[in-house]
Amino acid sequence: MMTAAPIHVGIVYLETDYLETDSGWGSDEIPDRFIMSFTGGAAGTQMTEFRISTDKDKDGLSIGDLIFDTATGGRGKAGWHPFLVTKIDAVSGDRVNVTADVTDGTTELVIRLTNFNAGDLLEFSIDMDEVLRMHSDLDRFNAALDVIASGQEMEDAIFTASFTAPHYEATTSESLFRNDFGNPAAQFGLRLPPDEGPTVDSRPSRSAAAIGTVNQTPKPISIGGTVWVDNDLNLRRDPGEATLPGVTVALFRKNNITGQFVDTGHRQVTSSSGTYLFGTTLGLMPGEYQVVQTQPDGFFSVGAVAGSIGGNSVGRAASSDILTGINIPLGDLHAVDYDFAEARPAQVGGFVYRDNNDNGRRDAGEAGIGGVTMRLVPRNTIVPFSPIETQTLADGSYRFQNLPPGLYDIIEVTQPPGLDDGRDSAGTVDGRVVGIADEPGDVIRNVQLNSASIGNEYNFGELPRGIITGGVYLAPPGEDCGGRDDARSTPLAGVSIELVGPGGVTIARTTTGPDGQYRFEDVPKGTYSIIEITPKGLIDGKAHVGRISGIQVGAAVGGGLIRDIALPAGATGTRYDFCEAAPAQISGYVYHDRDNDGLRESGEEAIPGTTVELVSASGQVVATTQTDAQGLYRFTGLLPGNYSIRQVQPTGFLDGRDTAGTIDSVAVGAAINPGDLITSVAIRQGQSGINYNFGELRSATLSGRVHVDTDGDCLYDPGEMLLAGVTIRLINASGAEVASTQTNAQGIYTFTDIPPGTYTVIQEQPAGYFSGTARPGSAGGVKETDDRIGSITLGSGEVAVDYDFCEKPPAE
Incomplete structure (x- = not known):
């Protein structure tokens, strides 16, 4: 239960004569002041009204009482002042409405409020005079009034405050004004000045305060529900499902100290409509409750269904007859639909028979098998239930009765001699097929029996081997x-x-x-x-x-x-045969074929780490390996067949010439050049294929210079001008241009990543110069014209330099 904090409410009275001018002192020039606030209480607590009664002995107006002087004439002395709100500070931001009810010359002030919450502050002013003598003559009565009502004279005036809050009964605090009232802010957290302090609102001889404390009482709660026959065991009250009258329900409440539920002594018996109610007339307070049903005779419990409070699901089923954890934290809340579901007993049966035509049906003439042990296994029943067994009769029939509704498996425990498990078939429950048979398995599973269900023809067929x-x-x-x-x-x-x-x-x-x-x-x-x-x-x-x-x-x-x-x-079944074969293998090398002749020769280095794939005749990769440090790869344990060997091009190399190897010294297969593929490797059981090799090449580079040759030797000398931006083209042996570049600021041009082969370099004559000559470089070649060098043969990985073109300067 959520316990509300105590409400602390206080009001401070201040006689304001100390604020009057010298000429107006004692004339009620300034009205008296009140400051009021409260703290605590339940959520949503509001002050709706408060009263100040100066009839201290509650015996009518008498000496020592104070009157409210709010109008001219009548009782009162010197100046008069009506009720006036001087300040409202609503910390909640709500708009606070204040109305006052006071009659001039009387002893009671009633103030009514709306939206006044804990922590809010109200200040108001009004004039008060003290009665020193009682006279029937109004003039003599007024003359005897004391216009200065000090804190001591306010002592014992009565302050009454009324509060409301959702889920709680309305409550009222009553307290007396005291001249010595200490520090309400420090003691109770109230927004009120202390009796003694440095501010203008603290005047020990001119102030009094009433401080009250009150606790709120929750409104009573209720709990109710229904007991019904849950035919389909779905824990929902469906249309057409009957209710159960006459069922006893007990109410327990949790002891917050021991944590145990204690019997409240309250009992309800379901009505003719199956309902029960622990109503508000019982005075039940907020707390955590438990509802316990007494199991009705002739029924099985399906389960208990937790209901709701204010539209929210609360509580749980501790068992099929107990609903617990019904936590009702506040008053005026009502727990509904805390229901209990019941069911009638069920039964199920069938046959064990010889299924001669293996069709899974018990046909006419198919004999029943007696003496077979059958077991009924509960999987999820509404009450605890152990497996039970029976034996088939001479006609093969069996039946289980008086069963709690729920989910069952039916098992044929003993297999009849000389026969094997045939087709089992789920029967019908209330005319509908329910369950599924394991095939094979001698088990029919998931037989759902509801309230009063009858299951028939749950049959087990048997077969020869x-x-x-x-x-x-x-x-x-x-x-x-x-x-x-x-x-x-x-x-x-x-x-x-x-x-x-x-x-x-x-x-x-x-x-x-x-x-x-x-x-x-x-x-x-x-x-x-x-x-x-x-x-x-x-x-x-x-x-x-x-x-x-x-x-x-x-x-x-x-x-x-x-x-x-x-x-x-x-x-x-016959001739389910297995043929075995001796394993075959295929091997070869991946190497740098420096002279690109397709032969692995001394000095031509291995290429390790190259991926090689073995591909079947159907195009499927059947094995993958990598070359070792010697460039060797090997596929072992191969089935006889026609294979292709495919190499994944190694990084940094160009495709060279690949070579088919031999099987038993006979050349077998064909290398696809270029292509990194050797095909048609037909190998039989126990054979070895060797030297299925893949030759690779390094790319070459070719570079040179273009300069102004002042001395006619076509050799670059210091001081000779280097020509930038001259276009140089690279032509392959077929006469096709394969690359083009321009000289840089140093007159140098370079072609990279060139496949080995024979090439020609051609210079485009630079503008402003006369054609000089050309000079072949480090890889040889032939000067064909002043702007063309041909027959340059580049080997694998070769770096060819000094293919220079010399230009003549124009005549001066």
Whole structure:
């Protein structure tokens, strides 16, 4: 429960004669002042009204009482002042409305407020005179009044404040004014001046204050709900579901000290409409509650449903008969729809029978099987329930009765001798198919039984067993695994064979006999895989799918697995064979072919770390490797077949000449140049292919200079002018321009990343100069014209320099 903080309320009275002028002192020149504020309380607490009564003994006007002098005439002396609001400070920002009710010459002031919240401040003024003598004559009465009402004279005046707050009863504080009132701000957090202090509002002899404290009482709460028959067990009250009258419900409240729920002693019995209510007339206070239902006879509890408070879901079901954690933090809140669902008992049954035609239906003439143990396993029932067993009768029937509604599995525990699990079938509940049968599995799952449900024909069919046979052999030398040739193939004895059932579970193991044959008997109907463990030293060749009733059944995966063998009940599968092969291998080198002749020669360095792929005849990459420090790559353990070898171009190299190798000293395959590919490598079992090599090249560079040759020797001398911006073109052996560049500020031009080959460099004559001559550089070549050098042969990685062009200056 959320406990509201105490309300502290206070009002300070100030006699203001000390503010009057010398000439006006004692004339009520300035009205008396009041300062009022409050703190604490529940959220939303507001002061609605306060009263100041100066009838101190509550005996009517008498000596020592004070009167409010608010108008001319009547009771009062000297000046008069009406009620006047001088300051409102609303910390909440709300607009505060203030009205006053006071009659001139009386002892009571009533002030009514709206939107006045904790922390707000109200100041007002009004004139007060003290009664010193009682006279029936008005003039004599007024003459005896004291216009200066000090703090001591305000002592024992009565201050009454009224408050309201959501979820709480209205409350009132009553306190008396005291001349010595200390420091309300320090003691209670009130926005009021102290009795003694440095400010103008602190005048010990001229002030008094009333300080009150009051606690708020929450309004009562209520809790209610319904008990009903939940036919579909969905914990919702659906149309047409009956309610249950006469069910006893008890109410408990949590002890906040012990943390335990304590019986409140309150009981309710559901009405003819199944409802119960712990109403507000019981005076229930906010807190945490628990509702406990007494289980009605002849029913099973479905569950308890937590309801809501103010539209918010609150609480939980501690059990099917207990709703707990109903936390009602504030008064005037009402917990609704705290409901309890009940259900009637259910039953289910069926048959175990011989399903001769394997159609999963109990047909006429298919005999029942007696003496089979059946088990009913609760998976999620509305009350705790242990598995129960029964046995089929002579006609194969069984039945489970008086069951709590919920979700069940039905299990055929004992398999009838000589038969295997057939097709099981879910029956009907109230005329509708409910549940699913494991195939295979002897289990019918997810049988949902609702209130008063009857389940029928939950049946289990049984089947005869079958056989699967086959062989393992080595293909004839130099031949592929095209199929078993009993005359030429070599039987392999002692090979491990596994029969794998549904879910990847190995259900049988055997080994081949001296004739290479294997056999699995007593195989239940189902879909199987056969796994052959490849003999040491051999590789998978090819698996061959056999036949059942003359029809090929199954699928071969690689050389060691035949899967999807759907074996009917009592059938025989034959020639599920496995062919083995001796492994083959292919190797070669990746190297820098400096002379680009396609031959790996002494001094031509290896290229390590190059990726090489082996590609099958169908275009699939079947293996990937990398060259070692010697540039060697090798593919081992290969199946016979027709392969291609593909090299991934190494970084920093250009494609050179590739060379097909040999198998058993016979050249096999064809290199695709250029292309980094060797194709048509046809290899058989046990063979080795070698020297399937990939030659690579480095790119070359060619550079030179263009300068003004003043002495006619075409050699650059210091002081001779270097020509920038001269265009130089590079022409390949086919006469095609492959690159173009211009000389830089030093007259130098450079061509990079040039594939090895024969080239020509041509200078475009620079404007303003006469053609001089040209000079071949470090890689040789022929000066063809003054602006052209040809027959430049660049080798792999060659750096050719000094291919210079010399120009003549114009005549002066």
